[in-house]
Amino acid sequence: MYKIYSGSTGSGKSFKLKKEYQKLASKIGSEEILLFLNSARSVSQFREEINLEMVGNLNVYTYFGFVNQQLNKNWPAVERRYSGENEIIEPTFMNIETSHFLMSNYVAKYREEKAYFRNIKARPVQIAVQLIDNLNLAAFNMLNFEELRQRLISWTQNDEERREYAEQSIRIMKTFRKFSLNYRLFDYSAAVTLFNQYLLSDSEYLNNLNNSYSYLLVDDLEKLVPAGQSLIKTLTENRLKGIFTFNESGGFNRFFGGNPAAAKKKFFNSEAAIIQLKANYTSSSASVELAEQIKEVVQEREKNTLKSKLLLAEIDSELRGEMLIKVAKEIITLLKKGTKADQIAVISPNIDKVLSFSLEQILEKNGYQLSNFNRSKRLIDIPFARALLILYLFYCGKTNIVGISSLQQALSLLLELDPLRSYILAEEIAASGMNLIDLDQSNLRGKINFHSAEKYDYLRDWLQDKKENKLEIEDFFQLVFSELLAPLNPSEEDVFACRQMIESVARFHQTVENFHQEKDDLSERYINMIYEGTLAAETLFKGQEKDKGVILASPYRFLFSPELKGVDYLFLLDISSNEWMQSIAKELVNPYIYTDQWKKQAAWDDKIDQQIRLNQLSDFLISLIYKVKKGIYVADSFLNSSGREQEGPLYRWFDVRGE
Amino acid sequence: MPLSTLNDLYFSQSALAIFNKCRRRFKYRYLDGLYWPAEWGMNEEVKKDLKQGKLFHLLAERYYSETMGETVLNSNQLLQSWLNRLKSFAAAKNVVSAEQELRFQKNNLKLLAKYDLLKYDYEGKKFIIFDWKTDKKSLTEKDIEKSMQSRFYLFLLFEAGYKYFLNRYELKNMPILIYWNPRYPKEKVKIEYSKDDFKKDKNYFEILINEILNENEFSLTDDLNKCRFCEYRPICRGKTTENKEIIEDDLKLNLDWDSVEEMEF
Numbered sequence: 063m064y065k066i067y068s069g070s071t072g073s074g075k076s077f078k079l080k081k082e083y084q085k086l087a088s089k090i091g092s093e094e095i096l097l098f099l100n101s102a103r104s105v106s107q108f109r110e111e112i113n114l115e116m117v118g119n120l121n122v123y124t125y126f127g128f129v130n131q132q133l134n135k136n137w138p139a140v141e142r143r144y145s146g147e148n149e150i151i152e153p154t155f156m157n158i159e160t161s162h163f164l165m166s167n168y169v170a171k172y173r174e175e176k177a178y179f180r181n182i183k184a185r186p187v188q189i190a191v192q193l194i195d196n197l198n199l200a201a202f203n204m205l206n207f208e209e210l211r212q213r214l215i216s217w218t219q220n221d222e223e224r225r226e227y228a229e230q231s232i233r234i235m236k237t238f239r240k241f242s243l244n245y246r247l248f249d250y251s252a253a254v255t256l257f258n259q260y261l262l263s264d265s266e267y268l269n270n271l272n273n274s275y276s277y278l279l280v281d282d283l284e285k286l287v288p289a290g291q292s293l294i295k296t297l298t299e300n301r302l303k304g305i306f307t308f309n310e311s312g313g314f315n316r317f318f319g320g321n322p323a324a325a326k327k328k329f330f331n332s333e334a335a336i337i338q339l340k341a342n343y344t345s346s347s348a349s350v351e352l353a354e355q356i357k358e359v360v361q362e363r364e365k366n367t368l369k370s371k372l373l374l375a376e377i378d379s380e381l382r383g384e385m386l387i388k389v390a391k392e393i394i395t396l397l398k399k400g401t402k403a404d405q406i407a408v409i410s411p412n413i414d415k416v417l418s419f420s421l422e423q424i425l426e427k428n429g430y431q432l433s434n435f436n437r438s439k440r441l442i443d444i445p446f447a448r449a450l451l452i453l454y455l456f457y458c459g460k461t462n463i464v465g466i467s468s469l470q471q472a473l474s475l476l477l478e479l480d481p482l483r484s485y486i487l488a489e490e491i492a493a494s495g496m497n498l499i500d501l502d503q504s505n506l507r508g509k510i511n512f513h514s515a516e517k518y519d520y521l522r523d524w525l526q527d528k529k530e531n532k533l534e535i536e537d538f539f540q541l542v543f544s545e546l547l548a549p550l551n552p553s554e555e556d557v558f559a560c561r562q563m564i565e566s567v568a569r570f571h572q573t574v575e576n577f578h579q580e581k582d583d584l585s586e587r588y589i590n591m592i593y594e595g596t597l598a599a600e601t602l603f604k605g606q607e608k609d610k611g612v613i614l615a616s617p618y619r620f621l622f623s624p625e626l627k628g629v630d631y632l633f634l635l636d637i638s639s640n641e642w643m644q645s646i647a648k649e650l651v652n653p654y655i656y657t658d659q660w661k662k663q664a665a666w667d668d669k670i671d672q673q674i675r676l677n678q679l680s681d682f683l684i685s686l687i688y689k690v691k692k693g694i695y696v697a698d699s700f701l702n703s704s705g706r707e708q709e710g711p712l713y714r715w716f717d718v719r720g721e
Numbered sequence: 722m723p724l725s726t727l728n729d730l731y732f733s734q735s736a737l738a739i740f741n742k743c744r745r746r747f748k749y750r751y752l753d754g755l756y757w758p759a760e761w762g763m764n765e766e767v768k769k770d771l772k773q774g775k776l777f778h779l780l781a782e783r784y785y786s787e788t789m790g791e792t793v794l795n796s797n798q799l800l801q802s803w804l805n806r807l808k809s810f811a812a813a814k815n816v817v818s819a820e821q822e823l824r825f826q827k828n829n830l831k832l833l834a835k836y837d838l839l840k841y842d843y844e845g846k847k848f849i850i851f852d853w854k855t856d857k858k859s860l861t862e863k864d865i866e867k868s869m870q871s872r873f874y875l876f877l878l879f880e881a882g883y884k885y886f887l888n889r890y891e892l893k894n895m896p897i898l899i900y901w902n903p904r905y906p907k908e909k910v911k912i913e914y915s916k917d918d919f920k921k922d923k924n925y926f927e928i929l930i931n932e933i934l935n936e937n938e939f940s941l942t943d944d945l946n947k948c949r950f951c952e953y954r955p956i957c958r959g960k961t962t963e964n965k966e967i968i969e970d971d972l973k974l975n976l977d978w979d980s981v982e983e984m985e986f
Contacts (some may be wrong), residue, residue, distance in 0.1 A: 091816070091885065110729060116885040135783065139790025148793035151776055151800070267789055544955035544962070555755060557956060559932045561755055 064304025066283070067334040070353065071621070072344030072628055072687035075307035076281050080108070082305050088114050088279055094276040096302075097122045098294070100285045104624045114330040116566035121275070123452035124672070125251055127259045130155050133248075136261060143260045144243065153246040159566075160573045161249040163189035164241070168234050178230040181223070181263045182649060186624050191449050193235055197251035199656040202287035203321075204258055207236065213655045219717040231650050237536055247573065254289055262293065272295065278302040283329060284309055284322035291325050297309035298333075307352075311353065311684035324658060344628025345688045350374045353684045361680035374693035376718035378700075382636075385699040386417060389633055390424035392695060393612060400666075401630055403430055405611040409620055409686065410557060410635035411642050416703045419634070431611030435619045441566070442592055445475050450539050451563075451589060453546070456525055457538055461496035471495075476521060476546060477514040486510070487518070498522045521546070535588065536568040620689070637698045638713035642682075643675040679712070726750065727934055731824055731833035734873035736885070737926075738934055741869070743942035747933075749953050757952045759800075770871060773800065774855035777903065778820075778837065780804050781853060785838055797957070802928065803855075803903035810901060815841045825881035830930055834877050847894040847920045850874055854902040865900055875914040876900055876922040898981035 067075045081661040086095055099105050104123050111119070123131065126466070133140055134152055141148050169186040172178040179189060200210040211232050218224035232591045241254045261267045277452035278297050280286065286294065306329065330336065342349060352370040359365045377392065393406055410417060413436040422432045441447040452472040455464050466488050478569035490504055491497065498521075501507040507515045528541065543560050552560070570588060613626065620626060636642075646653050647666075654660055655672060687694065696716050702708050729838060730736070730751060740747040749755040777800060780792055784807065794801040817839035825832045838851035852874070854860060875898055883892045900910040941957055949956050949963045 091889075112824075114824075115825065115827055116881045118885060119818070119820075119822045134779075135786070136789040138792045139788075142790055149796070151792060151794065151797070152779060263907075264789075270789070427812075541961075544960075548955035549959040552956070554755075557755055558753070561757065 064278075064306060064329075064418045065070045065331055066306045066308050066329060067337050067339055068308045069339030070311055070342060070345075070350075071309060072342045073339040073688075075309065075339060075341050076342065077343075078339070079279055079281050079305065079307050080111075083279055084112070084114055085294075087117055090276060092117045093119050093121065094298075095121060095279060096128075096275045096277070097279040098125055098128065098281065098286070098290070100124065100282045101622060101624070102127070104281070107624050114137050125286060125293070126253070132261060134183060134254055136267065139264075139267075140256055140260045143394045144256065153248055153278075154573055155253060156242075156247055156249045156573060157569070159570060160247075161194055162187055162190055162572070163192055163574060164247075164249075165238055168238055168517050169193070172234055176230075178234070179227055182227070184649075189650065191239070193231055194249065194251070195651045195653075196231065196237070197235055197249070198254075199651070199653050200253040201251035201258075202289050203656040204289050204711070205656060206294065207232075207239075207450045208382075210235075210481060210656075213660065215651055216657045219666065227650060240545070241439055258289060258292075262296065268300070272300045272302060275302055277303045280304070282309055284325045286325065288321050288324055291328055293319075295328055309685075311681055313686065321657060326625040341683050342688060344691065346372060346691050346693075347521070349687050352687050354679055356687070360683060360712075361676050363676070366633075366715065368715055371716050372687065372690070372694050373696065373716065373718045375695050376716065377695060379698075379699035380700050382416065382699040382701060382703050383420065385635075385697055386420040387424065389635065389695070389697050390421055393421075393425070393431070393633070394428050396631055397428075397430055402610075404610050405630040407615065407626075407629045407631070407689075408470045408619060408635060409615060409617055410639075411616055411644070412636055412702075413614060413616055414703060415657075421612070421614060425612060433611035433613050435613060435615035435623055440686070441559050441563050444556060445471055446547055446556035447559040447563045448472060448562060449475050449547060450542050451592065453478055453525065454535060454538055455540050455589065456496075456498065457528060457533075461588070464496060466492050471508055475550065477510070477517045478550070479514045480509060482516070485511045487657060497532055498525065502504070531567070534571065536571055539564045539567060557721065612693060617686060621682070621685050626689075628689045628691065630690070630692040631695065632686060632693075633695045633697060636687070636702070636708070637696050637716060638700075638708040638710045639702065640708070640710040642710055642712050643679050645671055646674055646678070727921060727936075728829075731800065731826075731831045732930060732933070733833050733835075734870045737929060737933075738869040740929070742947050743951065744936060744939040745941040745957060746941035746951055746953055748766065752939075753951070760930070770856065770936075776800055777803055777855050778853060780905065781807055781837065782819045784808065785813050785816050794902075806903045806906040807853075809902075811838070811840070812905060815850065816839050816892070818879050820886070823877060823882050824879060829934055832873075832881070834874055835899065836874065836878070838884075839878075841890050845894055846891050848878060848892065848896040849885075850878060850896060850898040852898065853901050854904070854954070855902055855904065857904065860900055860902055860907050860908050865910055866912055871898055871912050872918075872925070873924050876926060879914065879919055880923065970975065 069075050083095060083097060098106075099108060099122065102124055105124055105127065108122055109120055138148055141150070141153075166186040166189075169189045171179070173186065182189065196210065196214065200207075205213070214232065215225060218228050230431055239252060242248055248256065268641065275297075278293055278294065283291070283294070294304070296305075308325065308329070348371050352368065352372055355365070355368050355370065359368050375392070377385060377388045379388060389408065396406060398404060413434070418432070418434050418436075422434075425432050442451065443676070448468060449472040451466060453476075454470055455461050466485075469491060470481070470485045470488035473479060475483055475488055477484065477487075479487070487506060487510060489508060490499055494504075499506070501510075501515055502520060510518070524546070528538065533541070539560075543564065545557075547560065558721050567588060574700045613620070613629065615623070615626075652666065653667065654670070660666075695720060698708070698713055700707065727751050736747065737749050739750060759825065776797075780800065780803075783792060784804070796806065815830070818836075819838050820841050821836045823834050823836070836850050837853050840851065841847075842848045842849055852870070875896055878896045883896075886892065895914045895916065898912040900912075902908065942948065945958075948960075951957075952961045952962055954960050
């Protein structure tokens with residue numbers, strides 16, 4: 063038996079679950095409870111916020127965190143079962159960066175040698191991401207390679223070129239998986255597959271697992287991937303008592319393999335005690351009615367327009383820039399009337415630089431702040447971190463990718479030079495083929511000040527000196543940081559960025575050196591990946607304190623940020639943009655084909671695609687309106703930032719003015 | 722750009738020891754999140770020792786938690802001999818838990834420890850803490866008895882652990898702490914604990930934590946000798962760290978499995 067708290071977003075399900083956890087933990091000890099949450103951020107937030115006088119081991123995980131931990135603990139048994147022998151003490155788990163690196167290597171190799179994906183213009187890393195998604199989705203749905211192949215092939219629907227690409231994708235994925243198993247180097251899909259194949263199917267393991275806990279708690283059952291749902295089902299069929307939450311409108315992670323329909327089918331039955339939560343703490347009383355309308359209008363297409371007293375105003379413009387100014391003005395009016403900044407959220411599926419920059423500027427002029435939850439500040443954009451990279455490129459003689467402006471900025475920092483002089487110096491260096499020139503020979507000593515010239519000489523000698531030792535990239539970074547950058551009084555953000563850069567490279571190097579033989583090429587690949595934004599992106603702000611500004615986020619980021627409980631006012635922007643209705647299918651991957659629904663119909667056409675888009679949009683909108691208490695503004699422009707007309711249907715469906 | 726505030730922080734023995742050494746270092750490591758993993762900047766030999774130490778802790782955890790499948794170590798004779806020594810030194814009997822975490826909060830006191838192994842002594846009706854050391858220094862060369870770790874581990878177990886495990890074990894006597902290093906299998910350091918020790922420690926930790934909570938400046942230590950082995954020496958003193966000291970917390974199996982993944986569910 064298990065109970066399920068079922069309700070909408072903001073109905074207090076997670077709060078109830080947390081209370082149940084604390085009550086149980088104080089009674090029987092935290093060791094007896096296994097708790098699954100839906101993101102690493104939720105896990106760390108839960109750990110921080112636990113409020114008990116005494117607590118022991120916290121078995122709080124995401125599904126993947128749990129799988130990794132169990133494989134590591136029981137590794138000798140797993141390894142023996144799949145390879146017949148024990149070679150290593152513990153496996154290595156690849157993070158996204160490393161698996162992208164490895165898969166991109168294969169894609170590039172097969173393209174070059176066998177002309178794979180001939181007419182696809184994407185870069186290897188973009189193809190790699192789709193192939194990794196295929197592997198993940200198959201593993202999350204507990205499908206083996208043969209089933210993966212069949213589904214991918216049948217999705218091509220006799221289109222010869224697509225079929226060829228599917229076959230090529232399968233060949234590369236197989237090579238990737240074989241490699242992963244040989245080197246005991248696991249991406250998510252391999253980890254989930256091994257866990258299900260070799261641990262969960264073992265009665266001794268299952269018995270141990272069942273005896274380790276008394277309670278099983280799961281937040282947001284509907285977002286759990288089917289393999290996770292299956293684990294939960296297996297555990298509750300034995301002796302564990304279950305307490306779960308289910309969000310009726312929370313199916314917005316289908317892109318990532320979540321399957322709310324499957325969860326409902328699996329868990330809402332006679333074994334379940336369903337507790338419906340009717341109250342809502344983050345929305346207004348009008349939300350329920352509007353949610354119903356959204357289902358009818360967006361998902362079921364039975365009615366044409368959405369009307370609600372929650373819809374306060376519509377902001378329309380010809381140009382997007384004008385619309386953004388109007389939105390900002392409206393926000394400032396609300397702020398001046400006393401609304402707190404973090405009680406206003408601006409939501410758009412397309413958070414580009416124009417949007418964030420315009421809003422930030424106008425708000426700052428009026429003394430307010432913007433908290434951009436979609437901000438991805440690359441480490442390379444922080445001058446200290448960039449200087450680490452530039453010096454490394456000079457150290458290993460790979461200066462062909464150094465641009466004058468990057469070099470100028472690095473010199474400006476390292477030599478404490480003004481922009482003009484550092485530019486002159488950078489230009490001379492570039493003119494000499496990116497060689498660190500002799501200042502006297504090039505008559506530059508007089509042009510830059512004495513102090514900086516001395517620093518330049520020191521830097522040149524320092525690099526020359528280091529070239530005599532063969533240093534690993536992370537060791538070189540550390541030396542640069544300790545000996546050249548630290549004395550320049552870096553701010554905490556600079557120090558933090560350098561630390562992140564060193565950590566990122568050290569982790570990457572540690573994992574990749576297990577299999578990558580050509581070490582010289584490795585550092586260059588690493589640097590390229592940083593420039594491309596594949597590596598060391600978005601890590602800088604991980605765990606940083608939330609600024610108390612007006613919230614700017616995409617729908618997904620807004621709903622998946624555990625710290626954002628709800629707001630007073632919501633601004634839905636760009637509502638005629640088609641990006642509100644993105645397809646889940648890409649050239650080489652389609653999450654839908656891995657679901658149970660596909661098994662029944664095995665068909666994919668525009669109608670299904672359209673229906674999935676509408677379901678997705680409906681789930682997003684419903685979850686969003688359950689997070690707003692006082693009102694919603696919708697905003698739109700006839701032309702988007704690139705000057706193109708926008709034709710998405712959401713614009714037509716909102717009837718704010720009662721027309 | 723603080724990552725944690727003082728009031729959120731659970732203090733470990735390492736955090737308290739570091740505060741006593743240098744307040745600035747405490748701030749960088751625990752408040753600003755400028756944590757430099759132990760192996761960074763170490764020479765190859767130290768890195769290897771550190772890795773060996775971590776693997777030993779993992780093997781010990783597997784052994785005492787009775788996980789599936791015995792680790793076979795054909796490729797690592799040294800670790801195999803360490804594991805054999807461990808098994809003869811402390812067999813997997815009367816195990817309460819391996820890698821047992823304990824958090825305690827009362828008023829403004831927030832403490833956290835992770836014990837390598839907890840055993841129950843049925844005759845003595847008390848807990849025994851085991852702590853594994855793997856460094857090259859013999860236990861007899863260390864001033865371990867009065868160390869922050871010894872006092873903190875015993876204090877916290879008696880203060881919080883005894884209440885936490887009250888329903889599961891009959892705990893009538895004071896806990897003891899045993900240090901052991903597989904490199905020196907015949908040496909062990911056993912530390913007894915009395916109610917007087919407990920009272921003194923309680924007073925000591927309360928005063929120390931209040932001092933930390935009221936600290937605003939987090940000033941740099943004047944003792945340049947302490948700086949020589951500090952990971953932040955380049956930032957504070959503009960000089961390279963001579964040889965980093967290993968901090969006990971870095972050796973603990975405190976793996977954050979969710980840091981491996983960046984995907985929801």
